Amino acid sequence: MQPTAGPGPSSEALAKRSDRTELQLRVLTCERSLLHRADGSAKWSQGQTSVLAAIYGPRLTFAKKEHPETCVVEVLVRPKTRLPGPTERQTESLIRQCVEGVVLTAMHPRTAILVVIQVVQNDGCVMACALNAVAAALVDAGIPMHQNFVSVTSALMPGASVVIDPDLAEEQAAEALVCSACTTCRSWPEASAAQKGPAVLAVYTRGAMPVEDYLTLVELNRQGCERVAQFSVMAAEKSLVGKSR
Amino acid sequence: MSASHTSAVGKVVLPGDNLLSLPDQGVIRVGAGLRQSEGYLQSIKPGVLKQTKSGKYWIEGRQKRYIPAVDDVVVGVVSDRQGDNFAVDINGPFPAALPVLAFEGATRRNRPNLQEGDLVYARVTTAYRDADPELSCVDASGKSAGFGPLKDGYLFTCTNALCRQLLSSPPPAVLLALGKSLQFEIVVGMNGRVWVNSPNCATTVLVSNAVLNSEFLSQAQAELLVKKLLAQVQQTQG
Numbered sequence: 001m002q003p004t005a006g007p008g009p010s011s012e013a014l015a016k017r018s019d020r021t022e023l024q025l026r027v028l029t030c031e032r033s034l035l036h037r038a039d040g041s042a043k044w045s046q047g048q049t050s051v052l053a054a055i056y057g058p059r060l061t062f063a064k065k066e067h068p069e070t071c072v073v074e075v076l077v078r079p080k081t082r083l084p085g086p087t088e089r090q091t092e093s094l095i096r097q098c099v100e101g102v103v104l105t106a107m108h109p110r111t112a113i114l115v116v117i118q119v120v121q122n123d124g125c126v127m128a129c130a131l132n133a134v135a136a137a138l139v140d141a142g143i144p145m146h147q148n149f150v151s152v153t154s155a156l157m158p159g160a161s162v163v164i165d166p167d168l169a170e171e172q173a174a175e176a177l178v179c180s181a182c183t184t185c186r187s188w189p190e191a192s193a194a195q196k197g198p199a200v201l202a203v204y205t206r207g208a209m210p211v212e213d214y215l216t217l218v219e220l221n222r223q224g225c226e227r228v229a230q231f232s233v234m235a236a237e238k239s240l241v242g243k244s245r
Numbered sequence: 246m247s248a249s250h251t252s253a254v255g256k257v258v259l260p261g262d263n264l265l266s267l268p269d270q271g272v273i274r275v276g277a278g279l280r281q282s283e284g285y286l287q288s289i290k291p292g293v294l295k296q297t298k299s300g301k302y303w304i305e306g307r308q309k310r311y312i313p314a315v316d317d318v319v320v321g322v323v324s325d326r327q328g329d330n331f332a333v334d335i336n337g338p339f340p341a342a343l344p345v346l347a348f349e350g351a352t353r354r355n356r357p358n359l360q361e362g363d364l365v366y367a368r369v370t371t372a373y374r375d376a377d378p379e380l381s382c383v384d385a386s387g388k389s390a391g392f393g394p395l396k397d398g399y400l401f402t403c404t405n406a407l408c409r410q411l412l413s414s415p416p417p418a419v420l421l422a423l424g425k426s427l428q429f430e431i432v433v434g435m436n437g438r439v440w441v442n443s444p445n446c447a448t449t450v451l452v453s454n455a456v457l458n459s460e461f462l463s464q465a466q467a468e469l470l471v472k473k474l475l476a477q478v479q480q481t482q483g
Contacts, residue, residue, distance in 0.1 A: 142308030190265035
């Protein structure tokens with residue numbers, strides 16, 4: 001039986017995982033350079049959730065918006081249906097802060113980078129999926145960055161159990177959600193001393209939870225991010241190695 | 246210094262990778278896509294890490310947006326005329342300025358007659374991040390050296406990785422194969438624009454298609470592609 005999206009916190013019964021364990025991520029897929037006119041683009045999917053991100057820039061912007069010393073980051077989030085609302089504004093602001101945190105904005109003063117995100121399919125974890133799509137699109141566009149990031153969501157379910165990468169039904173049944181973005185750091189053997197674990201770049205929470213549970217979820221996300229980072233590196237290498245001889 | 250100083254040379258690196266710890270003594274020459282960060286050499290762009298025999302490192306990536314660099318050759322589109330400058334779109338963050346006197350034989354009296362939408366082949370003379378880049382259609386001795394307005398022909402865009410391939414020496418297999426049996430002119434700009442001209446349209450279309458499709462082909466594959474395209478054209482004409 002395929003669980004369907006429940007009406008809210010009452011749909012506890014539907015929130016039982018059938019196809020994977022509580023600490024298992026869904027299947028990740030990443031496609032790059034699919035948009036012809038954007039400078040960089042990527043489609044990131046986690047199970048049924050799928051988000052398309054496009055990067056335009058660095059390019060000229062309106063004199064009103066430009067900054068004399070840095071590159072301005074603009075983010076637009078488009079939901080699958082309807083017009084963007086306050087939820088999208090909030091996602092935009094989180095993504096903008098993450099992008100500004102990793103891009104070397106001083107390299108291209110007086111310009112703007114436009115990030116457009118289109119939700120293709122929503123089956124939970126849209127924010128994490130959007131962040132991953134943006135990170136992949138930034139690499140595709142060749143924007144100068146001093147770090148990259150990945151993102152994972154985990155949820156506190158009724159009965160104090162935790163699940164990672166919840167789908168829509170689980171997300172609606174959850175008491176609280178924590179979505180965090182972690183920086184990734186890769187070091188080659190010649191610089192192995194610089195190796196650091198993932199550091200938290202941004203955290204978004206929804207719902208109320210005790211502090212201990214919050215810390216558990218953040219730690220769970222950190223571990224999940226390590227796994228997502230492995231995939232993201234593999235996907236990026238694949239897209240670059242086949243193309244440069 | 247040995248060529249394989251670091252194990253990352255020749256591998257795909259991603260932005261933020263720490264590539265090697267900088268030695269206490271000696272000089273490391275660093276090119277595009279790299280920077281120094283807390284005693285390490287760090288990549289800031291995705292691509293393949295390359296090293297010259299003299300030990301200079303750089304990253305060879307692929308991107309669509311052009312970031313101007315001094316001495317690059319570019320194909321630009323004239324977008325405006327402002328006093329003593331032409332504003333030229335070179336696919337970068339800012340429009341470039343091409344002085345009207347930066348043409349061979351140009352004087353205050355004898356100005357080049359360029360209209361909006363005309364193509365020019367030029368080199369970048371200044372490229373600062375804070376200022377608009379400047380172009381020139383003459384070399385240091387004031388000769389045109391092949392630069393100047395491009396008349397007629399067909400323009401298409403590609404990634405900077407393909408442009409580098411086309412500009413490399415020896416020339417890529419696809420151009421050699423095309424040159425053996427066809428007569429055409431080709432101009433490649435580092436800004437991802439390629440201009441092709443030939444006596445008839447069929448040749449222009451054939452050359453542009455062959456070049457665009459050759460990006461990921463080996464030498465033998467490129468030669469086969471040209472052979473097939475030529476056979477197709479001959480069939481339709483004959």
